[in-house]
Amino acid sequence: MDKQKIKPLDEERESRSLLSNAVVILHLVFGTLPLLLVVWAVDRLMSGTLTSTMIWIVGAAMVLFTLLRGMFYGMSIWRAHRSAYNALTRLRLRIVSHLQRLPLGFFQERKVGDLVNIINHDVEQIEIYLAHGLPEILSATLFPALLWVIVMVLDWRLGLSLISLLPLAFLLQMAVKTLWGKSFQHFMESTQKMSEDLLEYVATIPVIKAFSHEETRTERVLGNMRDYIRWVKRSMFSVTVPMTLITMFLEGGIVVMTLVGLWLMSSGELTVARFILALILDGLFSSAFAKLATFQHFRIVYGQSLAKVQSITEVSAKDTADRDTDTMQTDVSFEHVTFAYPNKQDSALCNVCLQFPKGSHTAIVGESGSGKSTLASLMMGFWQPQSGTVRLGGESLAELSERNIADFFSMVQQEVFLFNTSIRDNIRIGKPSATQEEVEMAARRARIHDFIVGLPNGYDTSAGEAGVKFSGGEKQRISIARMLLKDSPIVILDEATAALDGENEKLIQEALDELQRNKTVITIAHRLNTIQEVERIVVMDKGQVVATGTHGELMDNCPLYRNMTETQERVSKWQLKEEEV
Ligand SMILES: Nc1ncnc2c1ncn2[C@@H]1O[C@H](COP(=O)(O)OP(=O)(O)OP(=O)(O)O)[C@@H](O)[C@H]1O
Structure with missing residues (x-):
């Protein structure tokens, strides 16, 4: 993905403030401290220096840490969602206000379904990344790092053996990144195609029925849905297979560490307690790391959704300022x-x-x-x-x-398009400040006044989709008014x-x-x-x-x-x- 292109959206991306990151880090720290206490207590136990007061203190500290951890977890989720929804709203507003400034030619080129899909679906994907992806990625990166430091403190040789197979897992992840990108792109394209088709299908049902083409059209829409399901399955498959392999490499680290641990214990350089603790930490390390690999797809989907959003926000709008044109000639x-x-x-x-x-x-x-x-x-x-x-x-x-x-x-x-509002407001679009007299005068000149006053609610009658249905000629005369x-x-x-x-x-x-x-x-x-x-x-x-x-x-x-x-x-x-x- 082109870094240059992402830039304009950095402010949305940066909406997760430093404080949000600090909360995630505190959540992790208080999640790891109980483990350190256990390491310390077991060490004391093995050396016969653990007193009952110490056990009470350890117990109380663990309860406190667990409570703090829960509190910071709740805060991190709340903050992430709040800032992500703020970013989401800002982004939608930004897209809509940008759309207003784009030349009409842009709307002739782009399909309505595509634009709606970007404003709904792609902006949603960006929210998912900001609210869920980023905090999860941060904690899934820091947590294994903390665990690894503890293992290193227990015994540096165990620490090194734990990460001995990590380079292989990284290499594999790099290799499958392109594959994931492609399959997610197809997935996004088929999602877009499906929603465009659905929108067109619903909007053109009267035409389809008039030409008795229900079956062909319905079959086409269903075909696109099947296509979508196919790509969902494929992209899931392309994630799960390499993920399984990456997890295997990570778990391979446990095997290497166990062998090194056994060897160290047999030569009397490692206590059983430390070895068992290292094994517990190792299990946590592998599962946290495996989670990190899964989050890769958040980043890919985010990148693709961002590119879609930019396909609107980067179309240059005409920024010429309005000027007083009253005196201009009109040739x-x-x-x-x-x-x-x-x-x-x-x-x-x-x-x-x-x-x-x-x-x-x-x-x-x-x-x-x-x-x-x-x-x-x-x-x-x-x-x-x-x-x-x-x-x-x-x-x-x-x-x-x-x-x-x-x-x-x-x-x-x-x-002619009539908005879902009163006939008066539909006519007033021509001059929002117009008085009722001016509206009526225009309607008279457009030969539609008598018709409007004959309606149950006169000028207050609602037009458009939800309102009264007008004939083509009546609509035309309203638009002329x-x-x-x-x-x-x-x-x-x-x-x-x-x-x-x-x-x-x-x-x-x-x-x-x-x-x-x-x-x-x-x-x-x-x-x-x-x-x-x-x-x-x-x-x-x-x-x-x-x-x-x-x-x-x-x-x-x-x-x-x-x-x-x-x-x-x-x-x-x-x-x-x-x-x-
Ligand atoms: N939005 C568009 N995108 C691409 N090509 C277009 C678009 N609109 C028109 N054209 C093409 O430009 C050419 C001129 O089309 P235009 O609609 O101006 O003709 P016209 O004389 O108004 O035709 P008609 O009498 O059928 O309305 C045609 O070759 C047409 O296919």
């Missing part, structure tokens, strides 16, 4: 703009030069995939071009904050009325007319018959602007436009005939 211009989506070879826009003067109305047309939506995305600063400049009122978009840019645009899309309230100078219409019928289309068209009044309007058009009156039409093909002009001019001079118009006319005539039949 938009594209100057030799070339743009390709990340990880794509072909440019979605190629050397585009266009002007959208203040108050003008432009329609963008072109075959599917010609770059119409990309043009709108760049205009709103969702993506930065690789070369060329997009300007808003003469200022490069790169110099403006997201909020500044957002203030200039309203985008009417087919897909929102934009009327926002009153931004540039309106982008992304084929807003495509899928609507008679009455709905009429009402929406009226609402849209209100929205477009005195604005710069850019229509991304798919149906050419709706834009024939527009003052300027831009024809795009394969990311390039191939012609601009009025409908008449383009019919005369642009074969692509003429072709598209004639094809659409043929299709609509054919549809009319079908309807007549």
Whole structure:
């Protein structure tokens, strides 16, 4: 893992203060002191100098040490959890506030399930490491070290024989580290895949049912779950087998120490009492050491989760400060703009030069995939071009904050999202300080007021997932009311009325007319018959602007436009005939 990359999260990692470490150490010291007392008492016993007062003192001291040990253990767990949960909350807040500052392009690239998984699962893994892993690793390192020192004090030859096989255990651990890393990575990937799939599955159940694809989709989700189980088993296997071997090497140390101890006793250099004590300490030493090896996986999972978190926190956010834009002009211009989506070879826009003067109305047309939506995305600063400049009122978009840019645009899309709050608040998103009168005025202009007052709770009716279900047209008009309230100078219409019928289309068209009044309007058009009156039409093909002009001019001079118009006319005539039949 790249040390440089971990750095930004050090503050989370360092949240376990010195005091927490001191508490862990005290817990260990009071856990080891009773053993030292036993060594001392047995020594006295063997030399015939142990008095009954000494036994009472030893007993009382052992009770005290045990109590203190318990107390410090409780404190260490409590402190570790507290600081870990603090770190966890800070980290989640940090991710969420960073997400808010990331360009919209980032969200088009990353899956929702992946992001949710990072905020939930990976941050949780970091907590597990901070709250459980770190204290356990610290105590599992210090405890065997203390035990070993005691054995060394008993007899240095026993001490050395105890650790004689340790280098082999370390070598093995180093060797399997990479293997563990890989298998844990697969495990994490399959966890992510599973949660992404589950999220998509739940969100798209209506579509799946409509197309009777339940079985195939369900089978795919179940397949990913099976994959997950397979990797859980594999990663557990990859831990247990080397762990068994490491434990065997550690226990091998006991065998070596026993042989050395027997030899020392036979030559009269070691007492039986010391030998038995050394054996007891050795047992504790091996099991504490074996525990340390198991904790290796905490570190691996932590490293991988940290990398995932950093895949969000290290994406640079646009830090341009907001500025007063009231006096700015609102002309938009594209100057030799070339743009390709990340990880794509072909440019979605190629050397585009266009002007959208203040108050003008432009329609963008072109075959599917010609770059119409990309043009709108760049205009709103969702993506930065690789070369060329997009300007808003003469200022490069790169110099403006997201909020500044957002203030200039309203985008009417087919897909409308309503929040789980009242209709009033849903409209007020356009201008949080708006009064009830202003909200109602916007709703009237968006031709939705009468509908809202007809609802049981009027403007207090809850919208969104948990609230009343609205038709596509009603949602659309609520979103137009929102934009009327926002009153931004540039309106982008992304084929807003495509899928609507008679009455709905009429009402929406009226609402849209209100929205477009005195604005710069850019229509991304798919149906050419709706834009024939527009003052300027831009024809795009394969990311390039191939012609601009009025409908008449383009019919005369642009074969692509003429072709598209004639094809659409043929299709609509054919549809009319079908309807007549
Ligand atoms: N998020 C994305 N990531 C990668 N490539 C993309 C992305 N969005 C669009 N593209 C690609 O960029 C090119 C232009 O797409 P764009 O959506 O701008 O075309 P469009 O003219 O709006 O198409 P349509 O009329 O079908 O909506 C296409 O080749 C498309 O596959």
